[in-house]
Each structure stands twice: as C-alpha cells, then as structure tokens.
Amino acid sequence: MSYFGLKYKYCLGQIFDGCISKIEEFDDNEKLLISSFGCNQKMKTVRFNQLKFDQLDIPQDYIYFILNKKKDIILAIGKKQIGIYLVDSKLFYQKYFNKNLSFSAFVENSYIFLSSTEANFIEIQYWDNFFPGNIINVKHLVGHTDGVIRLCIVDDDYLLSASRDATIKYWKISTL
Structure with a gap:
C-alpha cells in the first residue's frame, strides 16, 4: 500500500532480535547507525544501498546513542552507563x-546533560572533549517536581526538559 504516492526503496529486513531504538544517518555515503533494545542490544552500521551490516565494537548493554555534529564520536547510552566511542x-x-x-543530551564536545526518572533535577557535567576521565561535575538544574524523562538541545544554547510532572522547562545554557 502506498500513502502520498511514496513507496519504500529498500527493505533492510530483520536487523536485530529486539526493537529498534534509533536510526540516524552516519556519514555522507548513505550509511546509517542503528541501535536496538530488548534481549540482545546492539549497534550496527549499514550502507542501505549495499545492505551490508557491520556491528560496532560497543558492549551490548547500550540501547541508544547520540552523534556529535562531526559524527566522529558516538555517545552510547545504557541503563546506568554512558560510553564514548571514537569512530x-x-x-x-x-x-x-x-x-x-x-x-541524555550534549552540547558539542563540552557539556553532557543527564536525567533520571528517579530524580527531579538534571545533572550537568563538563566533559573535556568527552573523555570520562576528565569529568567535572558542574551543577544540577532544579525545576521539576517529578522525574525528568526527556531532554533536547536546541541550537547548542537551549535545553528543553520534560518531566513526569507534565511540564516542559526551557533553559538557556549560556546563562547557567
């Protein structure tokens, strides 16, 4: 069936045993980065014009990712851990x-924002070029009355946070 006259070009088939958590373009050569969650979490890349999958050497307990702007660093996110993969x-x-x-959310190579459903604040850490050995705890943003469940960076200077308290907060990063 075709909606709006669109049809799919390729069928990539079943890539993982579990649900797919994110798909993002990885480079300019039609390469995608795909992550999954469930019983066998993995991250893979695929060139969708070749249908060749490559698994990244990232432990299986990471279920989501964020790419930096240059797409040479993958911030892999798990339940209680964050990993930095240098491509x-x-x-x-x-x-x-x-x-x-x-x-989690981050501003290019400097700040990482972490939220938890168990806390009503956002933790901000400064990571020196995203190497975990160089972490300096910056501060906590307090403003929600229940666990923070989503974060979004806009234009590298604004943070949106959504909470179980049914509110969205808008923070200006440069004035933190």
Missing part, C-alpha cells in the same frame, strides 16, 4: 552511574 580509532570509554538514566 576513527574505534576506542571505547565508559562511565557508570548509581541511578538509572532516562535520557
């Missing part, structure tokens, strides 16, 4: 947290 060198660094992470 060119294929190195992977990880940091563990005491609480469950609900969402």
Whole structure:
C-alpha cells in the first residue's frame, strides 16, 4: 500500500532480535547507525544501498546513542552507563552511574546533560572533549517536581526538559 504516492526503496529486513531504538544517518555515503533494545542490544552500521551490516565494537548493554555534529564520536547510552566511542580509532570509554538514566543530551564536545526518572533535577557535567576521565561535575538544574524523562538541545544554547510532572522547562545554557 502506498500513502502520498511514496513507496519504500529498500527493505533492510530483520536487523536485530529486539526493537529498534534509533536510526540516524552516519556519514555522507548513505550509511546509517542503528541501535536496538530488548534481549540482545546492539549497534550496527549499514550502507542501505549495499545492505551490508557491520556491528560496532560497543558492549551490548547500550540501547541508544547520540552523534556529535562531526559524527566522529558516538555517545552510547545504557541503563546506568554512558560510553564514548571514537569512530576513527574505534576506542571505547565508559562511565557508570548509581541511578538509572532516562535520557541524555550534549552540547558539542563540552557539556553532557543527564536525567533520571528517579530524580527531579538534571545533572550537568563538563566533559573535556568527552573523555570520562576528565569529568567535572558542574551543577544540577532544579525545576521539576517529578522525574525528568526527556531532554533536547536546541541550537547548542537551549535545553528543553520534560518531566513526569507534565511540564516542559526551557533553559538557556549560556546563562547557567
């Protein structure tokens, strides 16, 4: 069936055993980065004009990712950990947290914002070029009355946060 006159060009088939959590263009050569969650979490790349899948050397307990603007760093997010995957060198660094992470966002190579369904604040950390060994805790943004479940960076200077308290907060990063 075709809606609006559109039809799919390729069928990539079943890529994972579990649900797909995110798909994003990875480079200019029609390469995609795909992550999954469920019983066998993985991250893979595929050139959809060749249908050749490559699994990234990232542990299986990471279920979501964020790419930086240059798309040479993958911020891999798991339930209680964040990993940094450097695409060119294929190195992977990880940091563990005491609480469950609900969402993460970052401003290009400097700040990472972490939220948890267990906390009504947003934790901001400065990561020196995103290497976990260089983490400096910056501050907590307090304004919600229940767990923060989603974060979104807009134009590298605004943070939107959504909470279980049914509110959305709008923060200006440069004035934090």
